[in-house]
Every structure is written in C-alpha cells, then in structure tokens.
Amino acid sequence: MDFDTIKDKLEALCCYNNIRITYSFDKDKHPYLKAQCKNGTETxxxxxxxxxxxxxxxxxxxxxxxxxxLLQTEPLEDIS
Structure with a gap:
C-alpha cells in the first residue's frame, strides 16, 4: 500500500474522530497493524x-x- 492511500485512510479516520473507528492494515494477508484517531483529536x-x-x-x-x-519491512527472523 502506498503513502497516499494510507494517508487518505488516516484522513478519513480523523474526519470521524468523535467516534471510535479502527482501520486494519494487513501484511501478507494477515492483520498486522490497527490505526485509529484518538477521540476528539487528530492524533x-x-x-x-x-x-x-x-x-x-x-x-x-x-x-x-x-x-x-512497517508494511514494507521484512520481519527479523529468529537466528538462534
């Protein structure tokens, strides 16, 4: 997912910052991150x-x- 698409999704979250909406970002078809706008702010x-x-x-x-x-970074493998 590119920067502009991510930014658009985050802007949409902040438009409704008076209610709790969470957006999930998947990596390799698995949930990886969740983002939300802190209530009443743009954080x-x-x-x-x-x-x-x-x-x-x-x-x-x-x-x-x-x-x-974070979505583009490969996870560190256990080297032990």
Missing amino acids: IQVRILSNNELIEFDSIEKAASAIEM
Whole structure:
C-alpha cells in the first residue's frame, strides 16, 4: 500500500474522530497493524498487533510514513 492511500485512510479516520473507528492494515494477508484517531483529536494511534505496542503520531503524514515503512519491512527472523 502506498503513502497516499494510507494517508487518505488516516484522513478519513480523523474526519470521524468523535467516534471510535479502527482501520486494519494487513501484511501478507494477515492483520498486522490497527490505526485509529484518538477521540476528539487528530492524533493517530497505531498498534502493532504482534507485540501490542501502541505508537502515537501527532500528524497524519508522520503516521502514514511510519505505516508505509512497517508494511514494507521484512520481519527479523529468529537466528538462534
């Protein structure tokens, strides 16, 4: 998924920031990330499902860039 598509989806989330809407991003056909706009703000919250880490971004552009990078990055393999 490219930056502009991700950005459009995040902008749509923030248009309805008075209700909780979550968008899921899949990687290799599996749920990988969930994004939502923090209630009453334009802060984007991104949850990485594999480790339940929550990251907040103060701009749609920063969030879209991070999501694009995360979706394109190959996971680290266990080398032990």
